Amino acid sequence: MRDVTPDNITEVFTGYFGPDTDPRFKEVMGALARHLHAFTKEVGLTHDEWRAGLKAMEWAAEITTPERNEFVLMSDVLGLSSLVDMVNSHPGATSSSVLGPFHVSDAPPIAMGADLKGDFEGEVLLVQGQVRDLDGNPIPGAKLDIWQTAPNGLYSSQDPDQDIMSFHGLMTADEEGRYAFTTVRPVEYTVPTDGPVGQILNAAGRHPWRPSHLHFIITADGCRELVTEVFPEDDPYLDQDTVFGVRRDLVMSYEPQPAGTFPEGFDLSGKVDGAWSKVNFDFKLLRR
Template sequence: MDPSQVKLPPIMDMNAETITENTIAINAGNQDPRAKYVLERLVHHLHDFARETRLSTQEWMTGIEFLTAVGQTCTDVRQEFILLSDVLGLSLLVDAIDHPKPPASTEGTVLGPFHTHEAELVVPGTQISKDEQGEPLLVLCTVKDTQGRPIDDVMVDIWETDSGGFYDVQHADKDGPDGRCAMRSDKDGRFWFKAIKPVSYPIPHDGPVGKFLKGVYRHPYRPAHMHFMFEKPGFDKLVTAVYDRVDPYITSDAVFGVKDSLIVDFWPLESAVATDYLSESERENISAWSILRYDFVLVSEEEAGSLRDLNSMAALARLGKRMKVYNGLPVPEVD
């Protein structure tokens, strides 16, 4: 770069007071108002964090080493930064901000690091788990809009662990997807499948995030749950999960995902229902089966967008900020 072309504010003699506004000024070259605003708040909070703690060089280096270890723990099938975001409550917060839910709709929760795009598209009634140790479970669901109308052709992703508490991708010797599938809702908004009863399990805690949890005396467990993701053009993408009411970790989920409206009961499967959904050989073992029913309610993109803008403007006004919506996201009213 030709130095004569440098169009930056002169940056010299920085100290603990001047560094923030100058960093923000030199970063302001990007003309996208949203990028500029996000970056400005990032630098502001990063610096305020250091100033309010009077962060020492040694603590800073501990942070550098921790983040490096988190990055180096990531692989194609392990996302330690998402895990870190999860245990710090950031994932739940971002979901709450970005996918606001009107009262009648299904609440969202954390995606977690184990969703993949390799689930097979299956037909209704498929058993999604190959784990013979798992307790068999019949799952009957519907998906509707906020007016109670069934939504057909919704792409539903479902994923759960095996009975040992591990997702397929956590097994080095895995042989194709297991404990996960994709399916489409039918014309009445129904979808159903066979699975295994979810179990509680620890999030991966042999890495830096596990060390962090240990350091603050937190356990790494998530209560038993099953993940669902719903996508259909015109509807706000819903990432959610349902949680087992009787799980011992139900009030201390390591990633803050549990919501009262997402807590479910697994009931013994009644033979009248079994007749409609299980094969003859499956029915022979009916006492081993449980049933889960859940009715999901999706929010339209329009509803979600309006509510998001409304919530954003209200929350930012409470913070004393004058903002406007730009490409669906807030930026300062006067830049």
């Protein structure tokens, strides 16, 4: 086009697509360009602001490694990652929520009633529930890949003092789709703030905290994989998760239990003297 204008640029852009372009590619790229064009026009983006955006990308490029991806974090704090989770959630199923960067592949299998707490300090937390389909039928043998922070707020992959598989386990649900394990309460933590995302949060007057949570990836034959997190209702950051991961159906509660009531059937049975807490959380998976 020899006469590109702010009014026709989106049209010119879509006019450049070749005749054999994949229709979905065209739809996604065309919409991306249209919304970015609308943004640029609406705010009258200046050259300095455009350059500041590019500087943020260049800085993100410099500090991104296989272990620390600043582009994913940028998507997280803009709410994009959570929005992708939400638009791909099925209304009847348990909501998905951000995977985050701290998942470790090949977690060790753990048996029903196993313990993740080990020698770490803190009150024993018993977590249990059932994996069902949308009709309420249990899903026997569902696999639950479980991980969380240690009491110091660090995941094993961040903490040289932890074994890499500390607070990680892969549990197989029983014949009734039930799972149960012991651990300690996960704690709230901050996203990394030493890059452009930290600078953006700071300029926005936002804190970098996430509410504490237990991570789960749940898979079962014939079901859609569920990547999610569950959050305690009494967490101070529940209403201000900096990556927008909380959904109403992912909120659970710690139920305090008096000393001397810890049940049989757990690795820790007979070893819990004081008070402990319990979480009941059921998952609903979508059958494909």
